[in-house]
Amino acid sequence: MTLNEFKKLAQERSVTLELFWRFGKTEFDPWLRGPRRILAVRSYGFDLELLTTEGLRDPTQKTSALRVEYASLFDLSGDILSIYKSGSRPATEDEQEALDDWDAKVAQDPNLTAWAQKNYFRTFVSAKKKPDGRRRGYEYLIKDRRGEIDPETGRELIFDRSFRGDLALQYRVIT
Known part of the structure; x- marks a missing residue:
C-alpha cells in the first residue's frame, strides 16, 4: 500500500498505530506507548493521539506528529508500517x-x-549535456557530499532526502 492509499484509508476509517520499534529500541517514553489513533492526516504525515502527557515538556499537548515527508520513506507490509530515515545514494554520472x-x-x-x-x-554543464546547452544546478552537492565511495559502483555517495536509508520507526497497524 502506498502512502497516499494509506492516507486515504486513515481519512475514511479509524486507524490505530502501536509503536514497537524506534531507532533500535523497544522501550519508549510513556507518551509513545500503547495503541494511538490517527486523529488527522496532514501533508507532512499524521497526527496521533496522546494517551498520556507523562514525560512531555508541554502537558497541554494533545497530539504528536508522525512525519512522513517522502513516500519513498514509507513502507506498509501486511500490518507493519515502517518509516525510514533519509539516506545516501551513489552519485549519478553527471554528479x-x-x-x-x-x-x-x-x-x-x-x-x-x-x-x-x-x-x-x-x-x-556535464560533457553529455553540452550539445543541448542546458545547465542543471548542482549546488546541493556542496553540502550533500559524503566523501565515501560506494563499493559497488565506485561512485561517491550523495545524501538524498528522498532516498531510503536506515529504518527509523515501526508500527503495528490496527484497523
Whole structure:
C-alpha cells in the first residue's frame, strides 16, 4: 500500500498505530506507548493521539506528529508500517563528473574560495549535456557530499532526502 492509499484509508476509517520499534529500541517514553489513533492526516504525515502527557515538556499537548515527508520513506507490509530515515545514494554520472572536475580544480589551485565553489556547481554543464546547452544546478552537492565511495559502483555517495536509508520507526497497524 502506498502512502497516499494509506492516507486515504486513515481519512475514511479509524486507524490505530502501536509503536514497537524506534531507532533500535523497544522501550519508549510513556507518551509513545500503547495503541494511538490517527486523529488527522496532514501533508507532512499524521497526527496521533496522546494517551498520556507523562514525560512531555508541554502537558497541554494533545497530539504528536508522525512525519512522513517522502513516500519513498514509507513502507506498509501486511500490518507493519515502517518509516525510514533519509539516506545516501551513489552519485549519478553527471554528479560524479561535477565532483571529479571540482576536485581537479582544487588540486590545481587549493586557494579557491567558497564563492568559486558555489559558482562552479551552479553553472556546471556535464560533457553529455553540452550539445543541448542546458545547465542543471548542482549546488546541493556542496553540502550533500559524503566523501565515501560506494563499493559497488565506485561512485561517491550523495545524501538524498528522498532516498531510503536506515529504518527509523515501526508500527503495528490496527484497523
